Amino acid sequence: MRKLGMILGLAVTTMAMAATAFPEDATNSGAGQAVITVIPKKGRERVTNIQIQDLQLKINGKETKVASWIPLRGANDDTELVVLIDSSARNSLGQQIQDIGNFIKSVPASTKLALAYMDNGQALLSGPLSTNHSLALDHLHLPGGLPGSSGGPYFSLSDLAHRWPSNDPLARRVVVMVTDGVDIYNPRFDPQDPYILAAITDSIRARLLVYSIYWHDMGRFDNTQYFSDSGQSLLAEVTQATGGDSYWMGTGEPVSFQPFFEDLSWRLQNQYRLNFFTELKDKPEIKSMNLKVGGAAIKVYAPQQVYVTPAQAQ
Numbered sequence: 001m002r003k004l005g006m007i008l009g010l011a012v013t014t015m016a017m018a019a020t021a022f023p024e025d026a027t028n029s030g031a032g033q034a035v036i037t038v039i040p041k042k043g044r045e046r047v048t049n050i051q052i053q054d055l056q057l058k059i060n061g062k063e064t065k066v067a068s069w070i071p072l073r074g075a076n077d078d079t080e081l082v083v084l085i086d087s088s089a090r091n092s093l094g095q096q097i098q099d100i101g102n103f104i105k106s107v108p109a110s111t112k113l114a115l116a117y118m119d120n121g122q123a124l125l126s127g128p129l130s131t132n133h134s135l136a137l138d139h140l141h142l143p144g145g146l147p148g149s150s151g152g153p154y155f156s157l158s159d160l161a162h163r164w165p166s167n168d169p170l171a172r173r174v175v176v177m178v179t180d181g182v183d184i185y186n187p188r189f190d191p192q193d194p195y196i197l198a199a200i201t202d203s204i205r206a207r208l209l210v211y212s213i214y215w216h217d218m219g220r221f222d223n224t225q226y227f228s229d230s231g232q233s234l235l236a237e238v239t240q241a242t243g244g245d246s247y248w249m250g251t252g253e254p255v256s257f258q259p260f261f262e263d264l265s266w267r268l269q270n271q272y273r274l275n276f277f278t279e280l281k282d283k284p285e286i287k288s289m290n291l292k293v294g295g296a297a298i299k300v301y302a303p304q305q306v307y308v309t310p311a312q313a314q
Contacts, residue, residue, distance in 0.1 A: 030280025030308035034289060035209060035243060036272045037171055037301040046270060047298050056292040059278040061166050067275040072172060079111045080129050080171045084160060086118045086153055086179035089215050099257035101140055115139050121155035129165050133178045153179040154199035161206035173298035177212040181231030197235055200241045204286055204307050210239050213260055243303045277311060284309040
């Protein structure tokens with residue numbers, strides 16, 4: 001059993017480049033941005049002493065200069081958050097409704113939040129993103145619990161990515177999925193599953209930072225450890241690629257979501273926006289990313305991939 005069932009994955013997401021002034025030599029280049037999580041190896045002290053000169057960034061294997069490094073706190077905290085619940089989840093999820101509600105109540109007042117349910121491959125939003133969090137609480141309810149009614153969590157995630165309810169180019173877009181992660185159209189673990197790869201690509205382009213909490217589905221695929229492991233592995237693939245984390249407690253249902261939400265909140269409080277310029281042809285492109293940070297005894301979670309767009313279009 002993993003501690004708290006977490007994959008300490010790559011806690012980052014790709015975002016559009018801020019509308020700032022660009023250097024002259026960036027006119028024909030690409031601009032990109034990533035959200036980086038920095039936490040201490042031990043304890044809960046906030047890490048505040050990381051400077052640009054401590055960062056070593058590679059995009060598609062090439063050394064890349066960091067343009068800016070901005071803590072996402074205070075005036076720079078522009079979070080948009082959607083809690084996305086699987087409509088096929090077992091009704092025992094009712095035991096966790098209070099924890100989900102408490103999490104919604106606990107997010108900063110400035111966070112724009114919405115609730116959504118997976119339904120036949122769509123992400124059905126209960127309302128617009130809003131700082132009035134009571135709107136989401138009013139629509140928090142048990143899922144239907146019908147096998148297959150979600151239409152697959154990855155179709156729903158792609159749908160949310162395509163129809164994200166905001167056009168803010170700077171917002172940190174966070175998704176918290178509550179699902180078993182099983183792809184009902186290809187239930188075995190396949191890293192090259194086209195639906196998984198499509199969900200990853202769509203999420204990266206939409207700048208989503210995806211987290212997941214494992215909860216059993218009502219369908220037949222949750223009846224064996226093989227399929228539970230498969231669903232958890234697929235969730236890990238998506239969350240790591242997009243910069244989030246996966247939470248679970250073995251192959252069973254966790255007693256409480258509270259420890260997961262506490263860890264998630266801690267990570268969101270310790271993230272930075274990294275801006276950079278890199279080579280790009282004439283159209284946007286997803287590129288690989290590798291970041292190393294020297295100095296302090298810290299853990300750094302950086303994205304595997306990042307979405308780069310023409311600098312002059314920013």
